[in-house]
Amino acid sequence: MPIQILMPALSPTMTEGNLVKWHKNEGDTIKAGEVLAEIETDKATMEVEAVDEGVLGKILVAAGTDNVPVNQLIALIIEEGETLESLALSVPAASSPSTQTPIVSTTETLAIPQETTKVAPSLLPHDQGRVFITPLAKRIAEQNQLTLTNLKGSGPNGRIIKADIEHALQTATAKPSAINGETYTDLKLSAMRKTIAKRLTDSKQSIPHFYLTVDCELDALLALRRQANDLPGTKQKFSVNDFIIKACALALIKVPEVNVSWHDTFVRQYHTADVAVAVAIEGGLITPIVQAAHTKTLAEISLEIRTLADRARTGKLMPHEYQGGTFSVSNLGMYGVRDFSAIINPPQACILAVGVAEQRPIVKNGQLTLATLMTCTLSVDHRAVDGAGGAKFLQEFKNLIENPLVLYA
Amino acid sequence: MTQTLTIREALRDAMAEEMRRDPSVFLMGEEVAQYQGAYKVSQGLLEEFGPKRVIDTPITEHGFAGLGVGAAFLGLRPIVEFMTFNFSMQAMDHLINSAAKTLYMSGGQMGCPIVFRGPNGAASRVAAQHSQCFASWFAHCPGLKVVSPYSAADAKGLLKAAIRDPNPVIFLEHELMYGRSFEVPTDPDYTLPLGKAAVVRTGKDVTITAFSMMVGHALEAAEHLSSQGIEAEVIDLRTLRPLDTETIIQSLKKTNRLVSVEEGWPVAGMGSEICTVVCEQAFDYLDAPPLRVTAEDVPLPYAANLEKLALPGPEKIIRTVKTVCYR
Numbered sequence: 001m002p003i004q005i006l007m008p009a010l011s012p013t014m015t016e017g018n019l020v021k022w023h024k025n026e027g028d029t030i031k032a033g034e035v036l037a038e039i040e041t042d043k044a045t046m047e048v049e050a051v052d053e054g055v056l057g058k059i060l061v062a063a064g065t066d067n068v069p070v071n072q073l074i075a076l077i078i079e080e081g082e083t084l085e086s087l088a089l090s091v092p093a094a095s096s097p098s099t100q101t102p103i104v105s106t107t108e109t110l111a112i113p114q115e116t117t118k119v120a121p122s123l124l125p126h127d128q129g130r131v132f133i134t135p136l137a138k139r140i141a142e143q144n145q146l147t148l149t150n151l152k153g154s155g156p157n158g159r160i161i162k163a164d165i166e167h168a169l170q171t172a173t174a175k176p177s178a179i180n181g182e183t184y185t186d187l188k189l190s191a192m193r194k195t196i197a198k199r200l201t202d203s204k205q206s207i208p209h210f211y212l213t214v215d216c217e218l219d220a221l222l223a224l225r226r227q228a229n230d231l232p233g234t235k236q237k238f239s240v241n242d243f244i245i246k247a248c249a250l251a252l253i254k255v256p257e258v259n260v261s262w263h264d265t266f267v268r269q270y271h272t273a274d275v276a277v278a279v280a281i282e283g284g285l286i287t288p289i290v291q292a293a294h295t296k297t298l299a300e301i302s303l304e305i306r307t308l309a310d311r312a313r314t315g316k317l318m319p320h321e322y323q324g325g326t327f328s329v330s331n332l333g334m335y336g337v338r339d340f341s342a343i344i345n346p347p348q349a350c351i352l353a354v355g356v357a358e359q360r361p362i363v364k365n366g367q368l369t370l371a372t373l374m375t376c377t378l379s380v381d382h383r384a385v386d387g388a389g390g391a392k393f394l395q396e397f398k399n400l401i402e403n404p405l406v407l408y409a
Numbered sequence: 410m411t412q413t414l415t416i417r418e419a420l421r422d423a424m425a426e427e428m429r430r431d432p433s434v435f436l437m438g439e440e441v442a443q444y445q446g447a448y449k450v451s452q453g454l455l456e457e458f459g460p461k462r463v464i465d466t467p468i469t470e471h472g473f474a475g476l477g478v479g480a481a482f483l484g485l486r487p488i489v490e491f492m493t494f495n496f497s498m499q500a501m502d503h504l505i506n507s508a509a510k511t512l513y514m515s516g517g518q519m520g521c522p523i524v525f526r527g528p529n530g531a532a533s534r535v536a537a538q539h540s541q542c543f544a545s546w547f548a549h550c551p552g553l554k555v556v557s558p559y560s561a562a563d564a565k566g567l568l569k570a571a572i573r574d575p576n577p578v579i580f581l582e583h584e585l586m587y588g589r590s591f592e593v594p595t596d597p598d599y600t601l602p603l604g605k606a607a608v609v610r611t612g613k614d615v616t617i618t619a620f621s622m623m624v625g626h627a628l629e630a631a632e633h634l635s636s637q638g639i640e641a642e643v644i645d646l647r648t649l650r651p652l653d654t655e656t657i658i659q660s661l662k663k664t665n666r667l668v669s670v671e672e673g674w675p676v677a678g679m680g681s682e683i684c685t686v687v688c689e690q691a692f693d694y695l696d697a698p699p700l701r702v703t704a705e706d707v708p709l710p711y712a713a714n715l716e717k718l719a720l721p722g723p724e725k726i727i728r729t730v731k732t733v734c735y736r
Contacts, residue, residue, distance in 0.1 A: 136665050136696040155697070155735050162665060162696040163735070 002082060003052050005075040007061075007068045010039065010046045011319040017041045018066045018191060019074065024056045030077055037063075037074070042195035043286055043322055045315040054079045133160040140165045146172065192284040203346050207262075208382040211341050214394045218357045218372040221404040228408060240374075241277070241331050242302040244354055246407045247400040249273035249293035249301075252327055254396050257389040258380070259326050261347040267384050276325035276345065277305060279312045286312045287345060289325040298408055333357060339375035349381040350390070352397075374401070411562075411592040419561035419593050420450050420526075420582065423568040424488060426597045428458055431486060434572055435462040437473055438490030438527075447492045448528065448587050474500030474525070478507045478577075481523040486572060491527035494543045494581060508577035509552030524571045526580035529557065530621065530672045531720055533585065537708035540716075542673030544620065547579040548650040548682070554603055555650040557581040559624035561591035563647055566601030574603060583622045606653035608660065612640035615730050616660040618683055619670040620646040623721065627670050630726035639734055649679060657683065658691050665696035666733040670726055675703040697733040702726050 007017065018040040024030060030050045037048045057078035061068055068074065131148050133141070137160050141148055144165075151168055153160035189197075221243055229237045252259040252273035259270045273294040276287040288308035290301055311317050327349075330342045333356040342353040355375040362371045376397070380390040400406060414422070428434045435458075440447045442455040442465040455463040466473035470491060477487040491497045497504065508521045531540035547555045554576055558564040564582070571578035609624060610631050619627040624645045631641040642660050646653065661667050667687050669680035680701030687699050705719040 134696045135692045136694050139693045161735055 002057055002076040002078045003054060004073055005036065005048075005050075005077060007070050007072045007074050008039070008048055009070045010041045011043075011323060014041050014070060016067045016069045019061050019063060019068050020045060022059060022063045023047075026056055026059055028056050030054055030056055040191055040315075041319070042191045044317045044319070046318075050077070052077060052079075057082070131160065132157055134162065137162045137165045140169075144169055190283050192286075196284050199346065200343050204343050207344050207346065209341075209344060209379050210382050210387065210390075211377050211379055212387070212390045212394055213339060213375060213377045214398050215373045215375050216398045216401040217362075218374045218401065221401055221407075222357070222372060224404045224408055236299055236302060238298060238302050240333070240357060241329075241354075242298055242305065243401065243404060243407050244329060244331065244352075245275050245277065245290055245293055245301050245305065246296075246298050247397050248275050248327060248329055248352060249290075249296075250400055250406070251393050251396040253294045255389065255393040258350050258385050258393040260349050260384045261326070262349060262381055262384040263347070270326040272326070274324060274326045276322075276328040276348070277308070278328060278330040278342075279309045281313050281315075286317065286322055287325065287328055288312050288317055288322050328352070329354060333374065339377055341377050342379050344379050344381055349384040350393070351379045353377045353379065410595045412595055413590050414561050414565075414593040415588050415590050416561045416564050416582070417448065417450050417452075417587040419565040419591070420568055421452055421454065422593075423565040424451070424572070425454060425457065427569055427572040428454070428462060430597075431572075433484065434486045434488065435464065435480075436488045436490065437464040437466055437477055439466055439468055439473075439492050441465060441490050446490070448584060450582075450587070451490070470496045470499035471503070474503040475507070477523055477525075478503045478521060481508070481521045481577070482511065482519055486522050486524075488524045488526060488572060491525060493532075493539060493584070494527050494529040495539050495541060497525065497527070497543065504547075504553070504577070504579070505550055509550050512576070513552060520575050521577045522575045524568070524578045524580050526568070526571075527582060528584035528587070529581035530583055531704075531709055531716070534711060534713060534716060536711040540709040542581075542671065542704070543579075544581060544649050544671065544673055545678045545682070547581075548652070548679060549677075550650075552577065553650060554578045554648065555581065556603060556648050557621045558647055559586075559609075559619075559621055559645050561589070562593045562599075563601060563607070563645070565593055566599050567603065567647060570600040570603050573600065578603070581621065586622050601647075604648045604651040604653055606647055606656040607645045608642060608656065609645045610641065610643040612642035612664065614639045614641060614664055615666040615668060615734055616642045616644060616657065616664045617668050617670060617726065617730065618644045618646055618657060620649060620679070621672065623670045623672055626721065626723050627726055630723040630730065633723065633727055634730055637736075639730060639736065641730060646679075652682065652686070654686050654690065657687065661687050661691050662694045665694055666730075667695075667699040668702060668726065668729050668733055669699065670702040670721060672704055672721060675701055675706055678703055697735065700729050700733055702729050 020038040020040045022037050023035045030036065030053060032050055032053050034050050035047045036050050039046050039048055054077040056075060058076045061072065061074040132153060133148060140162065146165065146168055148160065151160055151164060154164050155161040221240065225238050225240065256269055259273060261268045272292045274289050274291050275293045276289045278285050278287050290304050293301055308321060325348060328345045328351040330351060331354040332340060333354055336356050339355040340353050342351040344351050353376065357372050357374040359370050360373045361368055378390050378394055424436060436451060436454060441451045442460060442463045445452045451463065474489055477489040480487050504525065508523055512520045530542045544555065544557055547553050554574065556567050556571055556578060558567050568580060571580050610628060612631065617627045617631065624643065627643045631643050634641050642664055644656060644660060669683045671679045673679065680703055684699040684701060687695065702721045702725050704721060707719060709719055710716050
């Protein structure tokens with residue numbers, strides 16, 4: 001029996017994914033552990049590795065196919081002693097339209113079979129890129145310059161028939177195309193875009209957010225950072241954000257009532273500060289996590305964020321690197337944003353929105369003077385955390401930022 | 410002006426009218442004279458035309474078919490009746506090698522204006538040797554024309570045209586249709602051109618081609634399909650050689666789907682030819698593979714239930730039409 005390769009569930013919530021690319025062709029020898037294909041989940045592109053040895057006998061879902069359900073058969077690996085031909089027997093073929101079905105009636109009256117001969121949809125709608133289409137449908141498609149690649153055929157074996165083309169043309173005319181000098185383009189939703197849309201809508205609609213804002217004086221931190229980065233022989237350059245992560249982590253441990261998540265019947269309080277950092281990537285954002293950030297040195301945090309962000313931008317994050325987390329930080333300071341309110345990333349209870357560090361006039365000891373200020377806004381899930389708890393966290397955070405030696409230690 | 414006639418009467422009238430019109434026309438076969446025809450098709454002809462023109466033969470198809478071909482070579486216009494076409498196989502050499510090929514082999518100097526007629530196809534419980542459709546056998550051969558009508562009017566008009574035609578014509582009737590009545594024009598010069606099909610029901614969703622008794626099944630199926638929202642166009646082929654491909658293609662271009670119905674076997678049958686023709690001439694118009702409804706690929710069983718299962722009927726046609734309509 002050939003080994004069946006099924007669409008893997010790469011995360012607990014994954015129900016379908018996009019098959020981005022095959023790394024092996026039909027007929028290639030496969031060793032255990034070799035990468036077979038790349039699959040795009042809701043957050044990242046993952047590699048599927050072979051567990052068994054053999055020869056890739058048949059690719060059943062072509063590269064570029066979107067929304068492939070988890071556990072769908074996507075390929076067959078044949079073992080030693082099996083041939084490609086023997087595969088034909090194991091691939092369930094669509095039943096052919098049959099005139100051999102026995103007639104059910106032997107009476108004189110006309111017996112019309114109630115069940116129409118439904119032809120089972122084939123597993124091979126587009127066998128190796130070949131599009132099955134009736135001659136008529138093909139001609140109409142050509143006349144209307146309709147591309148067939150995304151069209152699903154409703155006929156036997158996924159055959160595209162006239163009705164499918166007519167349907168496609170109707171939808172096409174209903175949706176203005178970008179060809180005729182339109183002023184907009186409709187962009188296809190990526191898996192990530194759909195996930196962001198769904199989760200943040202859920203969050204903003206179901207979580208009672210409240211917001212607490214503080215200004216932190218940053219001069220001491222900037223001086224320390226300059227000093228650290230200027231140390232002879234230092235390769236590592238710390239960013240302000242590295243300090244912020246560390247400050248959040250320490251503040252979370254100090255004020256555990258905000259290091260929580262809401263679970264309807266209970267509130268879960270975490271013993272570690274796993275800080276998720278929002279990273280903008282092509283087509284969306286992702287939040288890689290610095291696990292147990294409170295136990296790590298500034299240098300460790302700095303290095304970790306850099307590698308995580310790099311991997312995020314190339315779509316190579318593993319699910320455990322972006323799922324979970326007990327708290328999030330979103331920093332738009334680099335864009336000059338002064339302050340903003342972030343949407344909570346469930347099931348976490350808090351997210352800190354960090355603005356730009358800029359010189360502002362302040363009054364100190366009755367004197368007008370200049371200081372570098374950074375405005376931070378904490379969004380809080382009021383179901384799990386009260387105002388005083390959030391305020392205590394911010395107080396602690398501000399204290400750490402303004403006395404940064406603790407962070408550098 | 411029309412009158413209601415059975416197919417049996419329409420065929421008899423066609424022969425009588427042509428025998429009155431042309432003294433070189435005569436009828437020959439087993440039981441055609443004194444017994445008035447095994448299926449009573451030649452009723453009254455002996456009385457009107459006498460034993461020189463309505464001739465009973467011994468039971469030897471090879472003998473009297475050869476006699477007829479010889480008479481035709483020398484200018485007479487014989488109508489040779491086979492009691493059924495099952496027995497025509499005895500006379501195959503005369504039909505194919507003599508009747509069909511002589512015009513060609515003599516360089517046009519000698520033709521064979523003859524009609525071979527009689528019931529073709531399955532009757533009812535006469536078992537394997539007496540139940541078979543020869544349409545595709547004869548339609549295969551250049552030099553022959555092959556006609557197989559459904560209605561009485563067509564039977565009359567086409568038989569008269571066949572008798573007047575200068576070529577050998579195989580005229581395939583159906584035993585189960587002899588007693589069926591239709592409206593028939595009374596005009597004694599009513600003829601129909603050979604090689605022309607008729608659209609007997611118009612529709613837009615699928616083309617059903619049929620001939621002989623199968624036209625009736627196709628029409629019945631079309632009525633049921635109509636109640637399910639499928640409008641079938643039914644073409645009565647009438648002549649199987651030369652086949653009216655123009656009418657078939659024209660209809661297919663409108664409906665984009667084709668089902669061929671015949672009483673004969675599937676392999677190398679009329680349906681095989683029709684499906685090939687539409688693929689060759691109208692490939693770009695097909696929205697589904699053309700399909701065939703035929704008899705099962707077995708000698709026809711004697712048992713009544715098996716016989717019914719082996720022959721095509723409206724149920725099979727409906728099912729096949731739904732397949733090509735993706736329903």
